[in-house]
Amino acid sequence: MSIVVGYVPTAEGAAALDRAIIEAQRNQSRLVIINSSRGDALVDKRYVPAEDLAAVTERLEREGVEHLVLQPVRGHDAANEVLDAAEKYRADLIVIGLRKRTPVGKLIMGSTAQQILLEASCPVLAVKAGT
Amino acid sequence: MTSLASRLKGRSELGVAALLGAAGALVLLDAARLVTPYSQSDPVGPKTVPIIVGALLLVCSVWLAVNVLRGGHGEAEGGEDIDLTHPADxxxxxxxxxxxxxxxxxxxxxxxxxxxxxxxxxxxxxxxxxxxxxxxxxxxxxxxxxxxxxxxxxxxxxxxxxxxxxx
Amino acid sequence: MDILSSLMDGFATALTPMNLLYALIGVILGTAVGVLPGIGPAMTVALLLPVATVLEPTSAFIMFAGIYYGGMYGGSTTSILLNTPGESSSVITAIEGNRMAKAGRAAQALATAAIGSFVAGTIGTTLLVVFTPIVVDFAVSLGSPSYFAIMILALLAVTAVLGESRLRGFASLGLGLAIGLVGIDSVTGQRRLTFGQPLLADGLDIVVIAVAIFAVGEALWVAAHLRRTPLQIIPVGRPWMGKQDWKRSWKPWLRGTAYGFPFGALPAGGAEIPTFLSYVTEKRLSKHPEEFGKGAIEGVAGPEAANNAAAAGTLTPMLALGLPTNATAAVMLAAFVQFGIQPGPLLFENEGPLVWALIASLFIGNTLLLLVNLPLAPLWAKLLRLPRPYLYAGILFFATLGAYSVNLQAFDLVILLVLGALGFMMRRFGLPVLPLILGVILGPRVEGQLRKTLQLSAGDVSGLWSEPIAIVVYIIVALVLVWPLLFKAWRRARPTRVAAAGPVTGGPVGDRSTADRSAAESPSVDSPTATRHRQADVSDGQENADAPKVTHVNHGQEKQ
Known part of the structure; x- marks a missing residue:
């Protein structure tokens, strides 16, 4: 049994992580944290630096959550990475953060959240920042 | 034979030497075809420089081949956006x-x-x-x-x- | 000729609204390509060559000048924020500046780099104004034999001194000279290396060659080795400096300038050695030597100034003698040829207004760069998030477009691809590209001078050394060629000295180390030209473990 959370270093990402930790503690499940990058630009601010990731790991250990932190860089979209991980670790819950998007922005960029919601084979918990 | 084969292995740089040699030969052959009209105003003629260049290329070709067989190799160019740890994709x-x-x-x-x-x-x-x-x-x-x-x-x-x- | 009034006329030309606009376009483009990975000023100028031919030559060169100086500014921004120097001359900035940035002083590092570049660029350009006419006066008095000797010196110096391997430098030079031979011989009218192809009769277009080697070759090479792990950029606000920073920066700026300019002006000085000299000097003179290697502001201020002053110095032989010593200057020289302007000592006489407008625009561009860079540094850093597929596809797209638009024939694109593949192969096997480009550009001129010289001496070979200057230059050529042998002998004689200069920095750190060249030698003041693998001696002894690993670039070659 495990919970997969898509983590990015933003308010939404932090909210998703917070919530995922609560869920993992409640269900005694393993938490799989995915922080992926397509790796197609020299700099990706959504890719968490090692020090910050260490802080996350430390926190998980403090809170006694069994965890696995993954940072795949394989040229795949974040949605695919989260879905892949959900399948591989037989997740019974996916937690994601949601952010506000303008309709135009969604049209051009597509929506990671939307793809996960539509394609996931397990329940998805969507969290907004500041909740 | 085996020692030669093992020496050739992983020496793709010999291809560069071959290319230089081919280029040198081409330049020299082409130069041989040129006619040099005797002329007071152009004692050097159209041949001289191609011959020098062709010779330079041939010398480099041989020198490079020797260098590579002795274990020398050119340093692949790095850069901001280049990761040389994986082979050419x-x-x-x-x-x-x-x-x-x-x-x-x-x-x-x-x-x-x-x-x-x-x-x-x-x-x-x-x-x-x-x-x-x-x-x-x-x-x-x-x-x-x-x-x-x-x-x-x-x-x-x-x-x-x-x-x-x-x- | 009165220099000051010529310069004022230059300013009058450069300050017209249209030319100011081109200067602004130039500095913005230059900064952008300096920041962007995988694309540099030489490549940009090459890509713009075809487009520029429809502009006034003056406007085009004003734009190129902006790109040339702008590339330096942009390069220092990425060096400091990312620790990836785009060229060997910003290795030091990358190390010391990145340490400063990590310690939370990114704003000060960027500020001292930008202001130092401005100071050095302005002083360097002033020195250019003072010295270039002197060099021209001297050069105009030279006859063909001396001029031939000087061109040989420039070719050999760039080939033999800059770069890792002399052998590979000569191979590259040979290829360039061979490419330069293609076409109709100007004296006898015979076709050389055209293989009966009428399309080759006019020779290979220098635009196509430059675009192929610098843009296509580079894009293919980077595409084959794309870095997959994202780098961390250090967030930064608007650059600024405190009173203490100013106090610690101004002397290194001036000293760096003093190192940079002469080295830049030498045929094979380059921008790399002066940055190391400046670093070592600042470390010795500093009241805080312990800060060096941990982010000392002097270690950013000095080398950055040296770097920019060298860029200005490089223009002295370029404008006075028509001898480029770095890639961007080489492409700018190709631009002169493209416009039908004859580079060389007569440039000032024949194209005075253009040259002075170009020099004036260097002052203007430098000022614009300071204005564009200081407030906008955080914005420039955002450029790094551009997805690579678009960046490199864009380079290929514009390379194709540019090469095709010169003659509107698909044949040029075949040449572009073939020479692009050659550029790829050269990068793969460590053949420097600068000698090739110089061979293509200077080759025909060298041949012309040779034929002129021997025509004057009626075929007598001794005509080659019939002038005293020529003899002096040939002695220097000989020294350049035998120097490594002498150095080897000297090294054998003093083995202990060598041990001290042995490899210092080592282990790869983190997951971003890429270059496998970890051997480094400490730069020592006594043998600056001697150490072939130069890397900063920033970390002494025990600090080696966390010494920053720098992505290395070929020496003597900037980011193209």
Missing amino acids: WKTILPLAGAFIANILLIDWAGWVISGTVLFWGSVWALGSRHYVRDGLISLALALLTFYGFYLGLGIPLPAGLLEGIL
Whole structure:
């Protein structure tokens, strides 16, 4: 049994992580944290630096959550990475953060959240920042 | 034989030496074909410099071959965006070259707008982007913009090809 | 000729609204390509060559000048924020500046780099104004034999001194000279290396060659080795400096300038050695030597100033003698040829207004760069998020477009691909590209001078050394060629000294180390030209473990 959370270093990402930790503690499940990058630009601010990731790991250990932190860089979209991980670790819950998007922005960029919601084979918990 | 084979293994740099040798031979052969009219105003003639250049290339070829067989190797060029820890990624290079060749074949017949779109879209795809629709729109926009930009702004008429009369 | 009034006329030309606009376009483009990975000023100028031919030559060169200086500014921004120097001359900035940035002083590092570049660029350009006419006066008095000797010196110096391997430098030079031979021989009208192809009779277009080697070759090479792990960029606000920073920066700026300019002006000085000299000097003179290697502001201020002053110095032989010593200057020289302007000592006489407008625009561009860079540094850093597929596909797209638009024939694109493949191969096997480009550009001119010289001496070979200057230059050529042998002998004689200069920095750190060249030698003041693998001696002894690993670039070659 495990919970997969898509983590990015933003308010939404932090909210998703917070919530995922609560869920993992409640269900005694393993938490799989995915922080992926397509790796197609020299700099990706959504890719968490090692020090910050260490802080996350430390926190998980403090809170006694069994965890696995993954940072795949394989040229795949974040949605695919989260879905892949959900399948591989037989997740019974996916937690994601949601952010506000303008309709135009969604049209051009597509929506990671939307793809996960539509394609996931397990329940998805969507969290907004500041909740 | 085996020692020679093992020596040759992983020495793709010998190909560079071969290329230099071929280039040198070509330059020398071409120079041999030239006629040197005796002339007071040009004692050097058209042959001298090609012969020097050809000789330089041949010397470099031999020198490089010796250097490589003795274990020397050229340092691949690094850079900001280069990761030399993985080998050359032919899965990227070959499609890129394909897009480039497609453009060469298409440009005069189909016109720049079509061939340029194919070039950009193909290159972006080869480099790993998978947003087909977005990439297609960007490619078409770039090709159209440059076509009109060159025509109106610089006065250079790029070929319109199949779209002649529409553009 | 009165220099000051010529310069004022230059300013009058450069300050017209249209030319100011081109200067602004140039500095913005230059900064952008300096920041962007995988694309540099030489490649940009090459890509713009075809487009520029429809502009006034003056406007085009004003734009190129902006790109040339702008590339330096942009390069220092990425060096500091990312620790990836785009060229060997910003290795030091990358190390010391990145340490400063990590310690939360990114704003000060960027500020001292930008202001130092401005100071050095302005002083360097002033020195250019003072010295270039002197060099021209001297050069105009030279006859063909001396001029031939000087061109040989420039070719050999760039080939033999800059770069890792002399052998590979000569191979590259040979290829360039061979490419330069293609076409109709100007004296006898015979076709050389055209293989019966009428399309080759006019020779290979220098635009196509430059675009192929710098843009296509580079894009293919980077595409084959794309870095997959994202780098961390250090967030930064608007650059600024406190009173203390100013106090610690101004002397290194001036000293760096003093190192940079002469080295830049030498045929094979380059921008790399002066940055190391400046670093070592600042470390010795500093009241805080312990800060060096941990982010000392002097270690950013000095080398950055040296770097920019060298860029200005490089223009002295370029404008006075028509001898480029770095890639961007080489492409700018190709631009002169493209415009039908004859580079060389007569440039000032024949194209005075253009040259002075170009020099004036260097002052203007430098000022614009300071204005564009200081407030906008955080914005420039955003450029690094551009997805690579678009960046490199864009380079290929514009390379194709540019090469095709010169003659509107698909044949040029075949040449572009073939020479692009050659550029790829050269990068793969460590053949420097600068000698090739110089061979293509200077080869025909060298041959012309040779034939002129021997025509004057009626075929007598001794005509080659019939002038005293020529003899002096040949002695220097000989020294350049035998120097490594002498150095080897000297090294054998003093083995202990060598041990001290042995490899210092080592282990790869983190997951971003890429270059496998970890051997480094400490730069020592006594043998600056001697150490072939130069890397900063920033970390002494025990600090080696966390010494920053720098992505290395070929020496003597900037980011193209």
